[in-house]
Amino acid sequence: MEFSWSEEDLAFRREADAFVKETLPPWWTGQYTSGERGRVYTKEFCQKLGERGLLTMAWPKEYGGADAPIWNQVHFKEIMAAYGEPRGPQYMNLNWIGPSIMLFGTDEQKSYHLGRMSKGDVIWCQGFSEPDAGSDLASLKTRAVEDGDDYVINGQKVWTSNAERAEVCFLLARTDPDAPKHRGISVFLIDMDTPGVTVRKIKSMSGWGGLNEVFFDDVRVPRSTMLGEKNAGWSVITAALNFERIGQPRYEASKIVIDKVIKYATTTSHGDGPLSKDPVLRQKIAQAYVRYRAARVLTYRLASIVAKGDDPGPGESSMNRIHQILLSQHTANLSMEVLGLYGRLQPDVPDAPFQGVLEHDWRWCVSSTIAAGTLEIQKEQVAVRGLGLPR
Ligand SMILES: Cc1cc2nc3c(=O)[nH]c(=O)nc-3n(C[C@H](O)[C@H](O)[C@H](O)COP(=O)(O)OP(=O)(O)OC[C@H]3O[C@@H](n4cnc5c(N)ncnc54)[C@H](O)[C@@H]3O)c2cc1C
Structure with missing residues (x-):
């Protein structure tokens, strides 16, 4: 068991991060907070990633990929989440629609659909x-x-x-x-x-x-x-849902929230010093960080199962998802507690802290325990498929 990245991994992360940083326009704040031009821009961005071979690098070469190790894809998804998911809706194609077509599609379906996806040319629902x-x-x-x-x-x-x-x-x-x-x-x-x-x-x-x-x-x-x-669509759906639940490294989006909370707390006065001296607040920030680290390890565990060619199964992927979605709600609530009433200023309001990104994240994270299978259904999966409890 090795818990640190190799030199190759680190070099890839640096290179990919630098590319994204220099490519994204200065007005970009995230896929839901950059307005209409942000929504339009996500396709242009995906096409740039496609040209650079970064969009589907872990897919086989015959389907527009680069046969890269699955870990490159994990690194890249983390970077995407940390920049507010500039791939926009195409994450769906890349995360689970493409892999499902790869498993079940005819040769014509694979070459037509996977080819377009790997170039960043198409949005699916x-x-x-x-x-x-x-x-x-x-x-x-x-x-x-x-x-x-x-x-x-x-x-x-x-x-x-x-x-x-x-x-x-x-x-x-x-x-x-x-x-x-x-x-x-x-x-x-x-x-x-x-x-x-x-x-x-x-x-x-x-x-x-x-x-x-x-x-x-x-x-x-x-x-x-x-x-x-x-x-026989149910077996396609089961495979697709498993791919989807492995999903995004949302914890990196939560980490952005934690970083912004720390920035706000260290630069805002409270009594005799900065807000960050508040002992209760410090505990809460530390707790959020511990949850973030745990979410990351759960995702890496899942990725390592997939990298060995094994099926993580619904119990494992639901466990990961439960932890990630609860983390996102935990950090969103923490941010509102720390920013107080200023935190409620929405993205289009002048002087909203962090351009309103945290306010939007707080409203949006409510849906995270519903979309892609509710929290209750995910827990049921862990109970039945993970722990073998009777239905
Ligand atoms: C932001 C967002 C994006 C979405 N995007 C898509 C999309 O692109 N495509 C798509 O097809 N769908 C999408 N959905 C829909 C989503 O998949 C469903 O909302 C979800 O599966 C829940 O179904 P439902 O809303 O019908 O709630 P219901 O299934 O009616 O559930 C209502 C409540 O009952 C609980 N419940 C139901 N059954 C059980 C049970 N057996 N045990 C315990 N509790 C139970 C649920 O947990 C929930 O709290 C999206 C949802 C959201 C919020």
């Missing part, structure tokens, strides 16, 4: 949740009916992140309504400009959150858009 199918995803009702060489799709999705600007959707639909609910679902890779697809934005407490409803009215797609076998 994930059409899983429905008004009556969230935690119990297998209850989904969107129907795909075979008609000659096509499928005709009708139904509704909800909470679809980034659908308003996505070009392709990773869609779940029921292809056999008479089979047990887990056995009648298939996956489709659908162009969002197909006639009959309508996107409607949803307002949320986090302001612009990129959340949408998506309606499918007689959407006709060729059979070749199906990923994997007909009615």
Whole structure:
């Protein structure tokens, strides 16, 4: 067991960090806080990463990668999280849609979709949740009916992140309504400009959150858009969700919050000295840092399982996710406690501390215990799949 990086790792981190630092524009504060120009910019940034070979470096060469060790990808994801995720919505393609297509796709699907992803040219969305199918995803009702060489799709999705600007959707639909609910679902890779697809934005407490409803009215797609076998979509979903839960090294975003809290506490007067002399506050900051370090080790453990070619399974990946999402809420609450009422100033308000980044993070982190499977469902996974407790 070795807990320090090799010289090669350190050199890669330095080089990648320098590239990102010199590439990002001075106005960039994060994907949710840089406004409309930030949202547009994420694609340009991904294309630059694609040109530099940094976007999918751990993918095989034949799919636009560089066969780089998985650890390079971990380093890079950490750097992305530390800069407010300038890949924007494309993290979805790179984290789990691409790997799922690599596992289940036909040769044509792999070469078309993975090629575009590795160049940073395409934004995807994930059409899983429905008004009556969230935690119990297998209850989904969107129907795909075979008609000659096509499928005709009708139904509704909800909470679809980034659908308003996505070009392709990773869609779940029921292809056999008479089979047990887990056995009648298939996956489709659908162009969002197909006639009959309508996107409607949803307002949320986090302001612009990129959340949408998506309606499918007689959407006709060729059979070749199906990923994997007909009615065998549940194994695709299981693999995709596992990739997704390994997800982002969110702890680096939490570390930014801790660093900003320390900066604020050391530069703000309180009584006879800086706020950072407050003994209770010091304890809290130290506690947040301990949680951050633990989250990092859990992610590294997961990465090392994947690097050996093993499947971490849902128990392990849920455990990691639970720790990361609770850390993000812990640090967000700490930041509001330290900044007090100033902390509530939003990103577009002049004089908001740190350009309002912490305020946005505080509102946004509420959703972290819901998105990609709620906290309760993640704990259930650890109980059943990790500890073997009865269902
Ligand atoms: C910011 C954000 C982005 C999202 N992006 C997407 C996206 O891009 N694509 C997509 O398809 N979906 C997306 N979602 C939806 C998300 O996956 C669902 O909200 C989530 O799976 C929960 O489903 P639900 O909202 O229907 O809640 P429900 O499943 O109705 O749950 C309601 C409550 O009941 C609890 N509960 C339910 N079942 C159990 C159980 N068996 N045991 C214990 N407690 C239980 C839940 O934990 C929760 O507290 C997003 C959500 C958010 C917040």
